[in-house]
Amino acid sequence: MHCSLRRFPLTKAVPLAISRGTTAAVEHLLVSIEHEGITGLGETGGFETGHRHYDSDAIACELEALFPRLVGLAPQPLQALAPLLADLSPPARCGLDLALHDWWGKRLGLPLHQLWGLDSELAVPTSVTLGLGSVDTVLQRLERWWAQLPASRIKLKLGSPEGLEHDRSLVEAVATALERRRQQRGESLELQVDANGGWDTAAARSMLGWLAEHGVVLVEQPLPPLEDPDADCAAFAALELDCPIPLVADESCWNLADVVRLAPYVDGVNIKLLKSGGLTEALLMAEAARRLGLGVMVGCYSDSALLNGAAAQLLPLIQWPDLDSHLNLLDDPFEGPRLEADRLRAGLAPGLGVTAKTTGAAAAGLELGSC
Ligand SMILES: [Mg+2]
Structure with a gap:
């Protein structure tokens, strides 16, 4: 197979602030593999979790060092390639793993969820994210989401550098806005919170019961x-x-x-393809988590419709989808995952169900951004 890499920019319509900082734009990498006239696409990019950090330049170096070793090999069977992928960092492995899955699905002519035997009728609403900010800014972001789609699951970022009182004021303001909409429209609305590790143990202990009393239904990564x-x-x-x-x-x-x-100590896990190293591990994680009695979330970083379209292949296994990053991009070069009200479904095309846009500024950005 022939492999190549291109860089492409992704610019958020609304910058996202979390406990560790603010993201307005990123540069991601498009991994392409071509074999027997079929091209498989994968996406990767840098991210950080507080204790681990990956940047796109280092990921590109890893992949470019591996590509010559893939010449002459076929994309299938995946098992034969596994030893070559094993030493890659999770995000580098993700880019290649997705491209290999896309190629496989395209060769067989079906989207991955069908090849896995998943029921695409099973789809629940995706959450949309409210970043940190002033109360007014966060409420404006909520209204902007509601102007875009009928979002019924809201994920509010907490762990503000301004402290717990600010976190509490954000929860109260958003909970009030949800209650008002509930009364006006008779809709079922859900508030989740994600502290992104922004609390210490004492702060978390003081918040958990309070959050439940204020109608919050789920808390992610308090510490x-x-x-x-x-x-x-x-x-x-x-x-x-x-x-x-x-x-x-x-x-x-x-x-x-x-x-x-973690299974004995948590009620659920958030799977992201950049952390797991792609769909091979993510599918195992989702299936295992469900059998262990855990709720499963599938989430994203600053990802385009390519990464989120890949993650969307898992949606029939997911209780709490959180794939909203591509809905907040000005220049997404890809399209595929379908939004029906606030329910996301995988694209219908074979493989990852994603295609590159052929017109517009985003398509131009993809062409210009070569490595
Ligand atoms: Mg999170």
Whole structure:
């Protein structure tokens, strides 16, 4: 197979602030593999979780070093390629893993969820994200989302550098706005929160019961992730009994081993393809988490419709989809995942169900951004 890499910009319509900083734009990488006239596409890019950091330049170097070793090999069987992918960082592996899956689905003429035997009728609403900011800014962002789609699941970022009082004022303001809309429109609305590791144990303990009393239905990653796996589990264990709502691990949960490790201490896990190294691991994680009795979220970073379209192939397994980043881009070069009201479904095309746009500024950006 022949492999290539291109850089492309992604610019957010509304910058996103979380506990660790603000993102307005990123540069991601398009991985293409071509074999026997079929092209498979994958996306990757840098991200950070507080305790681990990857940048797009280093990911590009990893992939470019591997590509010559793939010449003369076929994209299938995947098992034969696994040893070559094993030493890559998770985001580098993700880009290639997605391209290989896309090629496989295109060769067989079906989207991946059909090849996996998943029921595409099973789709629940995706959450949309409210970043940190002033109360007014956050409420304006909520209204902007509602002007774009009938969002019924709202994820509010907490862990503000301004402290717990600001976090509480954001929850109160958003909960009030949801209640007003509930009364006006008779809609069922849900408020989730994600502290992105922005609290310490005392702060988290003081917030968990309060959040439940204010109608919050789920809390994600209250404490910073820890490199030591036992200490990381102990941190969740210290909160478990104080948490009356589902406690979900995100930054702490990267792969199947993490799902198994965390299962006794959390109620759910947030799977992201850049953390897991692609769909091979993510499918195992989702299936295993469900069998362990965990709720499963599938999330994103500053990803385009290519990465989110790949993640959307897992949606029939997902209780809490959180794939909204591509809905907040000015220059997404890809299209595919379908939005019906606030329910996201995988694209209908074979493979990842995603195609590159052929017209417009975003398509031009894809052409210009070569490595
Ligand atoms: Mg999260």
